[in-house]
Amino acid sequence: MTTGEKLLASILDAPGASGGRRLFGLLNQELTVVLGEFSLPPYRIRQLESALYRQRVTGLEAVSAWPKDLREKVAAAGFEVGQPRIVETFRSVDGTERYLIAGDDGQTVETVWMPEGDGGDDDDLSEPGPSGYPGQRGWSRGTICVSSQIGCAVNCQFCLTARLGIIRNLSVGEIAGQVAAVLNRQQAEPGRDRINLVFMGMGEPFLNYDAFMGAVRLLAGAMGIPESRMTVSTSGIVPGILRFAEEPVRPRLAISLNASNDAVRETIMPITRKWNIAEVIDAVRKVPLRARERVTFEYVLLGGVNDRIGHADEVVRLVRRANFPAKVNLIAWNPGPDVPFTTPGEEDVARFQQRLRQQGIPAFVRRPRGRDIYAACGQLRKTVAPAAGPDLAAIRKI
Ligand code: SF4
Incomplete structure (x- = not known):
C-alpha cells in the first residue's frame, strides 16, 4: 500500500x-x-x-x-457529514475561547480561537479582508490555534500537553474539522474575514505529517484559506522539515527554539539530543521561502533559565548564522500546575526584546491569550474543570 x-x-x-x-x-x-x-x-x-x-x-x-x-x-x-463537534467552550476575559472538540473515539482535542490574533502573526503576507473592522461581532480578524495530535511525545519540560504523553494522531478530518467547527461558531467566512491558522495546539505536526499536510491541502483548497495565512510550528523534527521543504503548497514555518544553545535546549527540550540546533537550522535552509516570507523562531522565556541578556546575544548570533529571513517571537512562559518554571517579569521580557532589536533582529512579544482559561501557549491539556491553583479558579465555562 x-x-x-x-x-x-x-x-x-x-x-x-x-x-x-x-x-x-x-x-x-x-x-x-x-x-x-x-x-x-x-x-x-x-x-x-x-x-x-x-x-x-x-x-x-x-x-x-x-x-x-x-x-x-x-x-x-x-x-x-461527521464534522467534529464542539462539546465544551471556555471563554477568557480577553475574548479568547478554548474548545474541547470531540474526536471519533470520544477523546477530546483542544482548539483555541483568538479574536485579533496575539501579536505574533502581524506579517502574514495578507491584506485584511473586506470586513476589516470589528463591526457587531467585536473582532476584525481572528486566529485559530489547531491541534494535530491528542497529547504529544516530544516532552518539552515547560509544556502541559507533554504531561499527557502521546495518546494518538488526529486524522485529516479531525484536524481540518477543528477549523470548520470554529468558523461555524464564530460565523466567520474565509475570503470575507481575515482568518489565520496556527498549527501550534496539542501535538507535534511533523510527527503526524501525512494527516497534517492532508488537512493543509483541504483547508487551502476546498475551504479557501490561503496557505500564506497558516503557520506550522515544529520542535525541530528534521526529516519532517526536509519533506516540508518539497511541498508545493505549505504554511509558513516556525521553529520552536526556546534556547540559545544546545546545552540549555537539551534540559528543556530533550528532542535536542536527537537533532541539535545546527541540524535543525541546516534543514530549514532547504525550505524555499516566498517573497517577503520569514521563518519564525518561537522563544518561550523561562525565568532565570533562558531569559538573560547573554542568552539574547546568543540568539542574535544564531539568527545571523542562520542567514535566512527570520524573526523572533517571544512568549513569556504561561504557568501550569506542577510545572517547575517561573514567568519572567515584564521588564526582563522587554529587555530581551530590546537587545534583539538593537542588533537588528526583528523581535515581537506575543501577548498571552486566554491564560485564565488555560488556552495560552503550552497550556493545552484537556483541562475541563477548575482543579487547582488560582488561575484555574478563573476558568469560565459557557
Ligand atoms: S511544546 Fe509542542 S512539541 Fe513540545 S511537548 Fe508541547 S505540544 Fe509537544
Whole structure:
C-alpha cells in the first residue's frame, strides 16, 4: 500500500461521530471512491465538496444542491457529514475561547480561537479582508490555534500537553474539522474575514505529517484559506522539515527554539539530543521561502533559565548564522500546575526584546491569550474543570 492508500484506508475506517461513515475530511477523488455505489457524476461530487467545506454543513439534509431523494439514499446507506463537534467552550476575559472538540473515539482535542490574533502573526503576507473592522461581532480578524495530535511525545519540560504523553494522531478530518467547527461558531467566512491558522495546539505536526499536510491541502483548497495565512510550528523534527521543504503548497514555518544553545535546549527540550540546533537550522535552509516570507523562531522565556541578556546575544548570533529571513517571537512562559518554571517579569521580557532589536533582529512579544482559561501557549491539556491553583479558579465555562 502506498502512503496515500494507507491514509485513505485509515480515513475510511474511522467511524463518524455517531458511528456512521464520515464524509468530512475526504476530498474529490476520495468522495468518488467511497460513494461509488451511487455512481455519482463529477458535478454531484463537487456539490458535496462545496457543501462540506465552503458552506460547512453539519448534516446531509443541508446539502441543498442535491435532490432530496439522493440525500436520503446516501444517509440510509449509513453516511453522515461527521464534522467534529464542539462539546465544551471556555471563554477568557480577553475574548479568547478554548474548545474541547470531540474526536471519533470520544477523546477530546483542544482548539483555541483568538479574536485579533496575539501579536505574533502581524506579517502574514495578507491584506485584511473586506470586513476589516470589528463591526457587531467585536473582532476584525481572528486566529485559530489547531491541534494535530491528542497529547504529544516530544516532552518539552515547560509544556502541559507533554504531561499527557502521546495518546494518538488526529486524522485529516479531525484536524481540518477543528477549523470548520470554529468558523461555524464564530460565523466567520474565509475570503470575507481575515482568518489565520496556527498549527501550534496539542501535538507535534511533523510527527503526524501525512494527516497534517492532508488537512493543509483541504483547508487551502476546498475551504479557501490561503496557505500564506497558516503557520506550522515544529520542535525541530528534521526529516519532517526536509519533506516540508518539497511541498508545493505549505504554511509558513516556525521553529520552536526556546534556547540559545544546545546545552540549555537539551534540559528543556530533550528532542535536542536527537537533532541539535545546527541540524535543525541546516534543514530549514532547504525550505524555499516566498517573497517577503520569514521563518519564525518561537522563544518561550523561562525565568532565570533562558531569559538573560547573554542568552539574547546568543540568539542574535544564531539568527545571523542562520542567514535566512527570520524573526523572533517571544512568549513569556504561561504557568501550569506542577510545572517547575517561573514567568519572567515584564521588564526582563522587554529587555530581551530590546537587545534583539538593537542588533537588528526583528523581535515581537506575543501577548498571552486566554491564560485564565488555560488556552495560552503550552497550556493545552484537556483541562475541563477548575482543579487547582488560582488561575484555574478563573476558568469560565459557557
Ligand atoms: S511544546 Fe509542542 S512539541 Fe513540545 S511537548 Fe508541547 S505540544 Fe509537544
